Amino acid sequence: MSLNSVDGSDTKPSGRKVVIEPVTRIEGHARIGIQLDENGNVSEARVHVMSMRGFEKFIEGRAAEEVPGIVTRICGLCPWQHHLASNKAVDGCFGAEIPPTARMLRELTQLFAHISDKVLHFFFLAAPDLFSGPGTDYRVRNFIGLAAQNPDLVRKAVRTRHIAQEMTAIMAGNAIHPDAVVPGGFSRPLKEEQRRQLLPMAQECLDFTRFALDYAKEKVFIPKWSDLKQEDSLTTSFLGSVDRDGGLSFYDGKLRLKAPGANGGCEEFEPQDYRDFIDEQVVDWSYVKFPFIRSAGELSMEPENLTGVYRANSLARLNVCSHIPTPFAQLELLQFRQTVGEMPQHTFLHHWARLIEAVHNAEVALELLSDPSITDPVVRKKVIPQAGRGVGVVEAPRGTLIHDYEADEKGFVTSVNLIVGTTHNSAAINADVLKTARSVLENGQSDEDALNRIETVIRAYDPCFSCATHNLNGTLPVKMDICDSRGNVIRSLYC
């Protein structure tokens, strides 16, 4: 019944299969399998993700306080968020209450890391698609081509990216493998000279993100939306964090699951209760688990009959929040909702949402840095290992990140459950790819443009596997094999 088994072997005896396969290494990659029926139309599409397998088992039995140092090796893109969520989970296990200044420092670093990621994603991965369009010559459809067209814009984006990375490194100790957060707080206080150093840097980030958002609205978001809003898009629920007033939050608060529609239902819960609201399903054709809304009772990824599917990421966060608690970003949210409506669904809007979030991140960073108490030297409380459960939740660039640990009385981890942003989106990505494949691969015809349409859908989720990124020279990072009904490759394309 499945298109491919977990080991990738074809199990479908009839029809033809189109395989899009980037050959990558072990941190995680995806292969897109598209099954054509006898008439050449798409019958199934599945995104096979080779995720970080065995991590949960590897952690069990280790001292809980070691784990935040290990998780930074999970992913090269979100080491900070894993480090942060892991420490929050250990805090929970040990019953630690952190000092107010430690919370400020954790949140500040979280915001810097988000700014860095959002500038990288928008300008260097997504913008070439957005500013060029799918039909553009692949040799200039990349950020090198973008730089040639818009040198000042790209120069500013590069500078902001570097500033954000530098700010993250100042706070986190090491931007690649951060070590600043510890159970019970933060490992070191912020010095006054560091605060003075960071303030103008955060201001520059705010200035640029506001400029970039205005620019993108004028050149891309609003002009493209008038066409894209006619498109039939996937309709799902959304998950994200909100503060106690329902405002957008990246560090803590409650989780909110919101159903589609302007008046859709809403479930709000404490992070530690997530299992009461999110169930998980395992399939035989992917190593990635598929979380779904427990109250739906089941999961269906058929685009015309989606059941239990929700999404996380930037658009989800903007859809679930009641407001954004900073002035510039709140104005942007109002304009966004006025333009695209309440609870919009189109994946294209991830990009717009991402830049609004970047403005908010910079605004909050400035607020925190302007508060003199952020240099208070009391940033850590003593913690004593004990038995308990801790659920650490933060918003990572690709969605809500959940680290759920249980520890024994000596503080050794006895069980672990992780749900990362891309995992929340795995059902939606599959459904979206199937929906798009059906619309662009008619009668078995597949070309670069069609494949790029599928890739663009995947990249909009910014998933944490290779397909998320864009080839520097603009070529499609995929291999496509077209197989006959016997499974023989009759055509291979390195696009």
Place this chain on the structure above:
Amino acid sequence: MYRRIWGARVMVIGCGNVLFGDDGFGPAVIERLEAEYRLPADAVAIDGGTAAGELLLDALLGEDTPETLIVIDAMDFGLEPGSVQEIPIEALPQNKRADFSIHQFPAVNILKELEERKGVSLRLLGCQIGYLPREINPGLSVSVARAVGTTAKLVAEMVRGEVNIQNPGI
């Protein structure tokens, strides 16, 4: 830390995931290099982990690009496990060339752009893997572990050589 990286004229990046067997070769060489050798002041060695692609992208985009970039990575050439070779970028296996991601190394296209657009002198050192687990299992195989010390020594010599080329009067 970040500025210190970008001020360096010779940059050494060890790539790979220490949680996956021999893929941790690059970081292991960096660790040995830092423990047993003193690099010149304008050289820096970085455990890039799985974020090397991002580092390279930043190097490509930034103004403080190093003059020489030495990359150490685990690779699969079909040789004896632990064999270390300096390889031209053109000789990278097809699967490496097709890889483009910043989520993981190698980002061969970024390396090429660094060479062609920024004039960076690239030195790539690859170590033949012996054991690459399907699930998390840290630790190098015996053959690859034996290559760590000799590679660190080789890299230290390469760094000194590159610095001498850049500063012939010293």
